[in-house]
Amino acid sequence: MSAQVRSYVQTAATLCEQGISLTIPCYQRPYVWPSSDVDDLLEQIILASERDADDQPAQAHYFFGTVLTSEVIPGSTSDAAIVYELIDGQQRMTTLMVLALALCSLTPSSPLRSLVVLGNAPRLTFNIREEVQSRLSAWAGLTADIEPDEKEVSNPYLIHLSAARKVACDRFKRLQAKGGEQALERVGDYLFNHVTWVNNVMPAGMDLNKLFATLNTSGLQLEQTDILKARLMKRIKQNRATYEGIWQACEDMGNYFEKNLRDVFAGTHWGALRFNDLADHSFDHFTLERPADGYPKGRTISEIRSMKVKGEAVEVPREKDEARYQSVVSFGLLLMHAFRIYRHTQDRRDIGSRLNDSNLNECFSGFIETATAAQAKEFMECLWNVRFQFDRWVVKWVRLGEEDERTLRLSTINNRSKGNGPDWRTVTQDTSDLSQLQSMRYLTGERSAQYWLTPFLGRLVDSPDMTEHQVLALLEQIDNQLSLTEMTQKEASYRLLSSDTAEPVPIATTVAYLKKPNGTSFEHYWFQKLEYILWRERSTFNWLDLEKLHLYRITSKNSVEHVHPQNEEFRRTLPDDLLHGFGNLVLLSPGENSLYSNLAVLKKQAAFRAKPKYDSLKLAHMFHVLGKDDNWGQEQIDKHAKAMLLLIEAHYDR
Incomplete structure (x- = not known):
């Protein structure tokens, strides 16, 4: 048998056509996806299945990620032709099954019925987890569904699974109430035929201990943002190192902007600077003659593919402390918001793509093909401005002291010169109106888009000297408009860059x-x-x-x-x-x-x-x-x- 990884692009339809079942081995941890993540994923799939305002077709595929499996021999009582044991990706595949089960509870005739059941058993099985298998069988209608008792409700192998199904059922009910049976059929068909993943099947004899070490220590992989950076930098010849530095300081979303600047522009004289001096890029303060040190790149799937069976040694780097800060959006999404703001300053129309990381390079494709060096630099300087305002006024997930969980918090700023470096910021202990409003908006909007950020950050870039009271009034006005408009959130958010109204209903x-x-x-x-x-x-x-x-x-x-x-x-x-x-x-x-x-x-x-x-x-x-x-x-x-x-x-x- 080949000692190389075999890769297949698969959908739910593929599993059904080829008689594939999935099994989760006993060494895997319980299902732990929080219900908010399940809700976010389902929202993205619903949006991907829709036609947009210009009546363009639905998104051809929704890429669900990559899973790693090994092929095992089907049991004597199994109806499966192929059985894949999930090594990595069980959380995502379990979520897909839960979404299918939830939809089938409302529309039993959905093609997803053939996904959740293979023969007389669930297509997804959990080894030695009888309580989980029993619950899946009941949800699939294979056995009687009884109310879980108190012990079962608190079972760590069931608690998140049950919560995920309830969240999915509730969302499908709201979709049904709004769009009728046709909306459920549309999403069911999309889940069945268009939600796509890559299954990397490990060769027989693969040392799983070594594989886990590789997966857990591989660092950063090549992202769409890296590709976009390379294409943008091709347009810039003069001061290229400085603009690469700007990108790098904006790219690290795990810390505050001024800290990133200190790391990247190490030669800056901080003694005379105040916090507000960072609002715009200045060559007087932030210049590089050569590229700043980059981030180490990890092992890619191509490199894992070429690993010899039970051969190559894996170096395990020293474990790092978990980050204290976490952004509410990815760098890719921030780039898309910044690009919309930049286009607005140029009196251009909004981007055509929905705001989603997967659409990043599609969003920039026309700009990259025609941009001059000056335009590429203007966008990079706009990105700087947006990132400054983002860190100044947008909440971050923050862990304080010995707290186990992060909470959404703002920070207060001391604008005085600090002498030895960018130490102006203090994370607030108290909860403000502005942080509560942002939490509400972040948790109820499209998590993959956060459309409110475009007008919020764009107006802050235009008026960088606002007080907190004025910023709160601005966001309340944006939120009220977005909550009442009959426009799409995308269309309304772009209009609010320059207008106070998005034509709300009463x-x-x-x-x-x-x-x-x-x-x-x-x-x-x-x-x-x-x-x-x-x-x-x-x-x-x-x-x-x-x-x-x-x-x-x-x-x-x-x-x-x-x-x-x-x-x-x-x-x-x-x-x-x-x-x-x-x-x-x-x-x-x-x-x-x-x-x-x-x-x-x-x-x-x-x-x-x-x-x-x-x-x-x-x-x-x-x-x-x-x-x-x-x-x-x-x-x-x-x-x-x-x-x-x-x-x-x-x-x-x-």
Whole structure:
């Protein structure tokens, strides 16, 4: 048998046509994808399946990534012709199966039915994980689906899997409510035929220990951004080293811009500089005669392919400390926002591509072919300006001290000259209105696009001396416009670079929508927007606990909870218009949702109040309205809903 890696481009249709099944070996960790990532992936696939505003065809393929497998012998009872054991990529392939299972629960006739089942068993199997296999079989309709018990809900091998399926089901229900059965059929067909991955099949006898060491220590791979950089730099002859330095300082999204500048432009005299001097590139301060030191490149898949079986030794570099900071967008996405801003300064039309890393080089293709050296330099200087404003005013994921998890935070700036280097920034401990608004926008928009960043950063580049109060007002105006416009988010965001309006519909239209009993089909944005409004107006409420409020953050939530449960433990019921109305619903994380489950409302209130911080400010108001009463009925639900809708109207009418 060949000692080389065999590579195949595959889709769900390929697996079905060739009788391929996938198995996850016992040494693999549990499924751990957070529900927010599942939601993001599904949103990208839905968008890729759509025609855009110009009635262009859907994206031909959505590249799902690369998986590594080894071929194993099918079991005697298997209906599979080929069985691949997943070495790397089990999280993605499991997510694909979960999406298919969720869609099949709404449209059993979908072609995805043939993906999730092979013969009389799930196509994806988990070795020695009987509880997982049992749950997959039930979701596929092969066995009876029973309510999971308390022990099963907390099972580490099931908790994220169940949350992922619920998030996918909820999103498909909202898609169905908006676009009907045709929308589900479109996405189902796209998932089946157009979501594509590369399967690299390892040769028999491959030393897996060595392969894992290679995968885990291979460093940075060649990215689309590297290709774009090479093409841009071909246009620049004079001062090329300086512009390569600008690119490198902008490229590292794992630290703040001024720190990157210090590393790249090591000869800069920092003593006379203030923070605001970094807003524009200056050859007086930031010049290189030769290229700055680059980043080490790791082992590519081509190099892994050429590895001899049980042969080549792998050097394991010293493990590095985990980064303290993490950007909310990739460098590729920041480049696309910067390019839109640059085109606007040149009075050019918006780019044709959707904002997504996979479209980066397509986005720049026309510019690269015709750009002069001056235009290439102008774009690089625009990129500098955008990156400065991005780090100045956009939240980052930050880990403070000994905290295990990062949180979205802004920083404060001391603009005085610092003498020895760029040490102007202090990450804030407190939560500001601006950081909460950005968290809301980041967590509810298209994660692969973040269209709000184009007008936000573009207006900041145009007016670099804004105060925080002015920046907050700017972002509130952008957010309000984007939330009410009937334009696409892409079209509206480009218009907002130069205009204060994107032709919004009246807020009364949204209020009328929120008065309907839409249940889990409600857009999650409006729950999170209400959280921001409640936070913003917090000083006017006397029902909030200040200690709990101090710890409150707007976080990723994608599970709609009925406060009065659909199947309440004492079998008390509500009319459907109340049960599924906005006044009886709250947006929580799947874990929080599971905790409350079908408990009676008074028990949920007690559990909520026992927590050290708020899950939701909307929920805090609901339980404030409930008070000591044991009845959560029409009077209480209407009182809560009316107060919340008045807050939303007032925010938009200011």
